Amino acid sequence: MTKIRAAVVGYGNVGRGVMASIRNNPDFELAGVVSRSPERVKKAVSGIPVMKLDNPSAWIEALRPDVAILCGGSKDDLPRQGPELCRHVTTVDSFDNHSRIPEYFAAMNENATAAGKVAVISTGWDPGMFSLQRVLAGAFMPGARAYGFYGLGPKGGLSMGHSDALRTIPGVRDARQYTHAVPDAIERVRKGENPVFEPGDMHTRECFVVLEPDADPAAVTKAIMEMPGYFAPYQTTVNFVTQEELDQQYQGFPHDGLVVAAAVTGNGNPALTEYRCLWGSNPEATANILVAHARAAVRLQREGRSGAFTILDIPPAYFTTLSRDELLKHWM
Amino acid sequence: MTKIRAAVVGYGNVGRGVMASIRNNPDFELAGVVSRSPERVKKAVSGIPVMKLDNPSAWIEALRPDVAILCGGSKDDLPRQGPELCRHVTTVDSFDNHSRIPEYFAAMNENATAAGKVAVISTGWDPGMFSLQRVLAGAFMPGARAYGFYGLGPKGGLSMGHSDALRTIPGVRDARQYTHAVPDAIERVRKGENPVFEPGDMHTRECFVVLEPDADPAAVTKAIMEMPGYFAPYQTTVNFVTQEELDQQYQGFPHDGLVVAAAVTGNGNPALTEYRCLWGSNPEATANILVAHARAAVRLQREGRSGAFTILDIPPAYFTTLSRDELLKHWM
Numbered sequence: 001m002t003k004i005r006a007a008v009v010g011y012g013n014v015g016r017g018v019m020a021s022i023r024n025n026p027d028f029e030l031a032g033v034v035s036r037s038p039e040r041v042k043k044a045v046s047g048i049p050v051m052k053l054d055n056p057s058a059w060i061e062a063l064r065p066d067v068a069i070l071c072g073g074s075k076d077d078l079p080r081q082g083p084e085l086c087r088h089v090t091t092v093d094s095f096d097n098h099s100r101i102p103e104y105f106a107a108m109n110e111n112a113t114a115a116g117k118v119a120v121i122s123t124g125w126d127p128g129m130f131s132l133q134r135v136l137a138g139a140f141m142p143g144a145r146a147y148g149f150y151g152l153g154p155k156g157g158l159s160m161g162h163s164d165a166l167r168t169i170p171g172v173r174d175a176r177q178y179t180h181a182v183p184d185a186i187e188r189v190r191k192g193e194n195p196v197f198e199p200g201d202m203h204t205r206e207c208f209v210v211l212e213p214d215a216d217p218a219a220v221t222k223a224i225m226e227m228p229g230y231f232a233p234y235q236t237t238v239n240f241v242t243q244e245e246l247d248q249q250y251q252g253f254p255h256d257g258l259v260v261a262a263a264v265t266g267n268g269n270p271a272l273t274e275y276r277c278l279w280g281s282n283p284e285a286t287a288n289i290l291v292a293h294a295r296a297a298v299r300l301q302r303e304g305r306s307g308a309f310t311i312l313d314i315p316p317a318y319f320t321t322l323s324r325d326e327l328l329k330h331w332m
Numbered sequence: 333m334t335k336i337r338a339a340v341v342g343y344g345n346v347g348r349g350v351m352a353s354i355r356n357n358p359d360f361e362l363a364g365v366v367s368r369s370p371e372r373v374k375k376a377v378s379g380i381p382v383m384k385l386d387n388p389s390a391w392i393e394a395l396r397p398d399v400a401i402l403c404g405g406s407k408d409d410l411p412r413q414g415p416e417l418c419r420h421v422t423t424v425d426s427f428d429n430h431s432r433i434p435e436y437f438a439a440m441n442e443n444a445t446a447a448g449k450v451a452v453i454s455t456g457w458d459p460g461m462f463s464l465q466r467v468l469a470g471a472f473m474p475g476a477r478a479y480g481f482y483g484l485g486p487k488g489g490l491s492m493g494h495s496d497a498l499r500t501i502p503g504v505r506d507a508r509q510y511t512h513a514v515p516d517a518i519e520r521v522r523k524g525e526n527p528v529f530e531p532g533d534m535h536t537r538e539c540f541v542v543l544e545p546d547a548d549p550a551a552v553t554k555a556i557m558e559m560p561g562y563f564a565p566y567q568t569t570v571n572f573v574t575q576e577e578l579d580q581q582y583q584g585f586p587h588d589g590l591v592v593a594a595a596v597t598g599n600g601n602p603a604l605t606e607y608r609c610l611w612g613s614n615p616e617a618t619a620n621i622l623v624a625h626a627r628a629a630v631r632l633q634r635e636g637r638s639g640a641f642t643i644l645d646i647p648p649a650y651f652t653t654l655s656r657d658e659l660l661k662h663w664m
Contacts, residue, residue: 020598024474102660127664129468129605132648135663136461139624139651140617142356252601265620266352269584269612273461276608280601285472288597292471312659316464317644319471327644328434331467332459 004298005031006291007065007089009053009081011041013253014094015071017287025291027321031063053081056088065089066301067294071287079104086112086119086308090301092294094124094286101127109308118301119308123293124286125277130259132311133275137261141271144263145194149181149202150255153278156180156206157255160282165230166207169223171215174243176250178206181258192262192270204235208250210243255282292319336630337363338623339397339421341385341413343373345585346426347403349619351380357623359653363395385413388420397421398633399626403619411436418444418451418640422633424626426456426618433459441640450633451640455625456618457609462591464643465607469593473603476595477526481513481534482587485610488512488538489587492614497562498539501555503547506575508582510538513590524594524602536567540582542575587614624651 006028008015015033022028032049035041041050051059060068068085070093072078078095085091086108095104101122112119122128126148134146151157156178166175185202188195195201207224211217221238224231241250256278265271279285293311296318300309317327338360340347347365354360364381367373373382383391392400400417402425404410410427417423418440427436433454444451454460458480466478483489488510498507517534520527527533539556543549553570556563573582588610597603611617625643628650632641649659 017598021474024598098664101664102657105660122664129472131664132468133607135648135652135654135659136464138654138663139627139648140461140621142353142620265611265613265616266349266356267613267616269616270610271612271617271620272608272610274606274608275465276604276606278602278604279597280603281597281599284597284599284601285603288474288603289472295471310660310664312649312664313647315645315647316467316471320467322467322470325434327467328437328642331470332430332433332454332463332642332644 001027003027003029004295005029005064005066006294007031007034007059007063007068008071009034009068009085010071010077011035011044012071012073013283014287014290017281017284018069018071018290020284021287021291025295027295028291031065032059034059034063034068056085060089066298067092069093069290069294071290079107082119082121083107083111086117087115088117090118090297092120092123092290092297094128094290095122096124096127098127105308105310113307116306118297118305120293120297120314121308121310123311124289125279126257128286128289128311129275129277130257133259133273134261135312137259137273141261141263141265141273144261144271146259146261147189147197147202149186149258149260151179151203152181152186152258152276153254153256155254157257158253158282159205160253162205162230165227166209166224169220169227171212171220172209173212174210174246176208176246178208178250180204180206186258186260189260190262190272192264192272194262198233200233200235204237205231207236207238208241208246209238210246211240252280253282255279255285295319295321333359335359335361336627337361337396337398338626339363339366339391339395339400340403341366341400341417342403342409343367343376344403344405345615346619346622349613349616350401350403350622352616353619353623357627359627360623363397364391366391366395366400388417392420398630399424401425401622401626403622411439414451414453415439415443418449419447420449422450422629424452424455424622424629426460426622427454428456428459430459437640437642445639448638450629450637452625452629452646453640453642455643456621457611458589460618460621460643461607461609462589465591465605466593467644469591469605473593473595473597473605476593476603478591478593479521479529479534481518481590481592483511483535484513484518484590484608485586485588487586489589490585490614491537492585494537494562497559498541498556501552501559503544503552504541505544506542506578508540508578510540510582512536512538518590518592521592522594522604524596524604526594530565532565532567536569537563539568539570540573540578541570542578543572584612585614587611587617627651627653
């Protein structure tokens with residue numbers, strides 16, 4: 001069997017997760033890593049080609065990837081890299097800025113279509129699996145609204161974006177933010193109320209902050225509580241901890257979530273569906289889902305398809321290595 | 333907008349559920365009901381064309397359906413009706429005899445392909461949504477085994493097949509069987525043990541039996557306990573009740589289930605996904621999913637596709653009435 005050659009673009013948490021996932025998917029092989037800072041990456045890996053990002057033709061000719069898995073961030077990296085790279089190679093990414101997905105899809109679709117390439121965008125667990133579950137719930141239960149909750153476990157889910165936001169506040173040396181779902185809000189959805197929530201009704205935010213030596217705790221707390229969008233709409237708690245406490249008790253990237261939707265069928269009978277996921281490592285979970293979508297992207301490309309795709313546009317059998325016979329016999 | 337004209341083939345619990353679901357899906361209209369016993373159906377419905385099943389050309393010409401939703405049983409009806417009807421019209425069915433899905437798919441695929449028709453088979457919640465969740469879990473978490481559990485709620489889930497089996501026993505006038513998931517078995521899967529289960533490890537069976545006046549309870553209990561496949565492998569309890577108790581306390585068709593899969597990602601981090609559904613009415617749930625698949629079948633047909641399809645072969649966006657713009661803007 002010829003393996004799928006995947007280039008990993010971006011050597012961050014997701015990129016390293018993709019490299020680990022490729023080792024667990026025997027139909028894949030790592031073509032190489034592409035980075036803005038190849039010298040830094042070369043210090044961390046061995047036996048793997050590492051190329052500089054800025055000349056796509058050069059690394060695509062050298063690595064000959066069937067697919068490039070774009071692991072950069074959605075704020076600065078992907079809006080620039082995606083539309084450029086999809087002119088040259090089949091791509092997959094986890095662009096997760098929900099409000100900007102329409103414009104990102106349009107840019108990717110235009111360039112990928114013109115180049116005859118497939119670009120699978122915005123996949124992972126949310127957007128991605130959660131998008132799929134929302135759409136299926138709505139299609140199979142007309143009138144249902146699907147709700148997403150995050151951080152249902154006792155420790156909650158680590159939010160990278162909110163942790164980064166905390167670290168921009170003067171006086172904050174390091175910080176991590178855990179999101180907690182509000183159990184009563186979940187129960188209201190389960191009961192079929194289809195409630196209208198403000199953001200602060202569904203989640204609370206718990207911050208663990210290490211201060212700079214000269215920082216004023218009251219000023220930092222005020223700055224956090226008043227940060228629009230990130231914290232102001234939420235019930236927020238701020239805990240000051242030492243760097244040692246943060247490093248020992250709040251490491252890793254755990255996250256979890258729930259998509260829940262309730263409606264009635266036919267003669268007023270209750271109907272409820274829930275999709276739940278729990279990840280010891282959020283970036284590794286995203287990475288695993290990216291690799292399965294890379295498999296689908298290569299299949300679509302080989303069929304002669306082109307343009308931008310989301311998880312909603314791909315037949316689920318494309319994600320698996322299982323044959324149609326195996327699927328019909330053991331998985332239906 | 334031209335509505336999708338659906339013919340409902342078979343006026344049982346699922347067929348009535350489909351008729352109710354069509355009323356809740358504004359892009360559909362009911363073309364008519366097709367039955368082996370149209371006179372019986374005409375007594376129950378009004379204002380709806382009812383046609384006799386045995387001459388497909390006649391009812392297809394009269395009703396002009398875009399799709400026929402086949403609501404017959406998997407044991408006797410669908411193996412005969414499906415391969416015949418898919419020569420004439422786009423079809424959707426919920427064939428659910430898991431071990432015979434490969435041969436049913438082959439028969440439907442051969443005839444539908446020859447006729448240039450689309451036949452979506454074996455959909456509902458299991459097979460159907462559960463098949464999809466199993467395949468996604470396996471694709472996104474290599475090494476995960478997906479397990480199906482049924483009857484997690486306090487009353488358990490009503491099994492029609494097992495209730496029918498009870499009613500074949502001499503001395504049984506009426507009966508209903510509720511399946512219960514074994515909570516410890518679910519917890520073992522959640523912990524990532526990927527255990528090897530015998531059927532009796534995952535579920536127990538609870539029977540509510542109304543005896544004929546002259547029946548011997550001990551003999552009936554023995555016959556139940558020793559029934560191979562249905563009850564012999566399971567921890568089974570038999571409760572004798574009056575017809576009045578059965579009618580009052582054990583009516584309706586509630587069912588629920590769970591697909592759960594656990595694995596590790598990358599560097600040994602735990603990963604767990606669960607899909608849970610709870611239905612006040614099992615046949616209405618199946619009906620709702622059938623209608624969404626009928627929408628997809630018509631779209632595939634209009635694209636010029638042909639042959640047999642399962643939920644694994646259909647892009648999820650085909651199930652919904654939402655436009656691509658709406659999906660990208662609000663559902664991703």
